[in-house]
Amino acid sequence: MLLAYRCALASERVSATAVEATEFPVDANRHGVVAVPTIVVDGESRWAGSVPESVFVERVLQAAAERRTRRTP
Amino acid sequence: MSGSKLGAAEQDAIRALFEGLEKDVALDIVLGPETVPVTVLAGGRELDFAGETQALLETVAALSDRLTLTVTESGTPGRYPTLTIGGKLRYDGLPWGHELATLVYGIAEAGLSKPSLSDVSVGALATLERDIAIEVYVTPT
Numbered sequence: 665m666l667l668a669y670r671c672a673l674a675s676e677r678v679s680a681t682a683v684e685a686t687e688f689p690v691d692a693n694r695h696g697v698v699a700v701p702t703i704v705v706d707g708e709s710r711w712a713g714s715v716p717e718s719v720f721v722e723r724v725l726q727a728a729a730e731r732r733t734r735r736t737p
Numbered sequence: 738m739s740g741s742k743l744g745a746a747e748q749d750a751i752r753a754l755f756e757g758l759e760k761d762v763a764l765d766i767v768l769g770p771e772t773v774p775v776t777v778l779a780g781g782r783e784l785d786f787a788g789e790t791q792a793l794l795e796t797v798a799a800l801s802d803r804l805t806l807t808v809t810e811s812g813t814p815g816r817y818p819t820l821t822i823g824g825k826l827r828y829d830g831l832p833w834g835h836e837l838a839t840l841v842y843g844i845a846e847a848g849l850s851k852p853s854l855s856d857v858s859v860g861a862l863a864t865l866e867r868d869i870a871i872e873v874y875v876t877p878t
Contacts, residue, residue, distance in 0.1 A: 665836075665839045665843075665873045665875055666839070666842055666843070666846065668871045668873050669826045669842075669843050669846050669847075670846060670852060670853055670854045671854065671858075671862060671871065672825055672826055672871070673823075673825060673826070673846055673847065673849075673852050673853075673854075674852035674854045674858065674859045674862055675859075675862040675863065675865060677862070677865040677867065677868050677869055678862060678865070678868075678869050678871060679825075679827070679868070679869070679870050679871065680826055680827065680871045680872075680873070681826075681827040681828070681829060681870070681871070681872045681873070682827070682828045682829065682830075682832075682836070682839055682843075682872075682873050682875050683816070683829045683830065683872050683873065683874050683875070684828075684829060684830025684831060684832070684836065684875060684876070684877070685874040685875065685876050686775075686777060686830075686876050686877065687775060687777065687786060687829075687830040687831065688773075688775075688816055688829065688830060689773075689775060690772075690773045691816070691874075692874055695872075695874065697874045700874055700875050700876050701873045701874060701875055702873070702874040703871065703872075703873055703874075704871070704872040704873075704874065705869060705870070705871055705872075706869060706870055707870070717854065717855060717858055718855075718857070718858065721854075721858045721861050721862060722861075724862075724869060724871065725861060725862075725864070725865070727869070728865055728866075728867065728869050731867075
């Protein structure tokens with residue numbers, strides 16, 4: 665979770681929210697959360713488990729790029 | 738678990754961590770009706786998420802002069818309680834169990850004068866051309 669927070673503090677473009685899965689099971693189920701931490705980027709479940717900082721940032725950027733590509737006709 | 742029951746040793750450790758705060762950090766809790774209320778039992782009783790969160794944050798906020806706490810009520814159904822740390826970082830739910838660490842280290846990060854990410858990562862994030870919303874699902878155990 666801290667990596668997401670650090671990214672948000674480092675970039676005005678990034679927001680980061682921790683969501684207590686036990687308390688919000690409907691949202692957790694919608695994203696298919698079966699392990700924690702599960703990382704959701706722009707409403708899409710991306711990966712589960714802790715990763716090093718460089719991998720975390722790379723995956724966030726990759727998610728951003730994929731969304732941009734999908735939006736481009 | 739209850740915020741007021743945060744042990745003396747835990748409070749001492751958190752107080753020591755908060756001595757590293759380099760700027761003021763606002764803690765803002767919003768309470769309100771949950772869209773889908775759930776019941777969670779802990780220690781044989783039903784958890785009062787709003788009350789526990791407020792009690793915990795009152796205890797935590799008292800551990801540093803750098804911290805301020807506001808509590809507001811919303812009438813709109815949503816994901817409550819929700820906490821905003823330093824106007825930027827958000828935590829939806831009660832930060833209990835292992836997630837107490839997320840709360841206190843999140844505050845510690847928000848109180849730094851510069852990001853603790855590596856320069857390489859900061860540079861990579863600077864290439865983002867649009868806003869990105871990250872949600873991390875966590876549990877207290």
